[in-house]
Amino acid sequence: MSERSALxxxxxxxxxRADDAAKRLGALNAQNLDMEAKLVLLLQYCDEYRARFQASMQRGLTASDWRNYHEFLNKLDAxxxxxxxxxxxxxxxxxAGQTAWQTARQTLSSYDTLDQRRVRAETLRAARYEQKQSDEHVTNSATRRDGSHSSHSSS
Structure with a gap:
């Protein structure tokens, strides 16, 4: 029974551990999506700002406006x-989170496999024990029958 409890x-x-790893992976995936969305927004804003800069250059810019646009575009690029x-x-x-989750799932799967083998072994032992008990009962019944026939025949 202690083997069962330990398993x-x-x-x-x-x-x-597998549940915790799955939760961490979910959180990491959510953070990743946020980071991707931020990058997309920065790229869109940069494109829009460059278009405004181009339009302003066609209308004419002062040196300070050109410098401001240029500095801001450099900051956006950075x-x-x-x-x-x-x-x-x-x-x-x-x-790394996916690897940790897969490792945790593999460990759980290994323990589940061990438990299934243990259950099969216990079931097989129980079946063998029942078969042995049944065989002994049949043998004992046959022996008693043969013994009772022998005693009745000799009388």
Whole structure:
């Protein structure tokens, strides 16, 4: 029975770890989607701002307006580079989270397999025991019958 309890404990722990890993992976995926959305917004805003800059240049710009547009575009470009770096790191974290979740699931699956084997072995032992008991009962019944026939025949 202690073997069963230890295995049950391992299965429960593995299930908890797999559930926790799945929750972490879900959170990482959500963060990744947020990071991707931020990058898309930055790219769209940069495109819009460049279009405004082009339109303003066609109308004519003062040197200070041109400098302001140019500085702001440089800041946007830097923000895009930074967001892409963040996204690369986030994707690495998601990949690590997927690996952790898969490892936890494999561990749980291994313990489940062990438990299934244990159950099959117990079922087989019980079936063999029942068969042995049945065979002994048949043998004992036959022996008693033969013994009663022998005693009645000799009388």
């Amino acid at each position: 049950e404990t391992l299965i429960e722990l593995a299930q908890t 923000a895009i580079v930074q967001q892409r770096e963040i996204l690369i790191l986030m994707r690495q974290r998601v990949a």
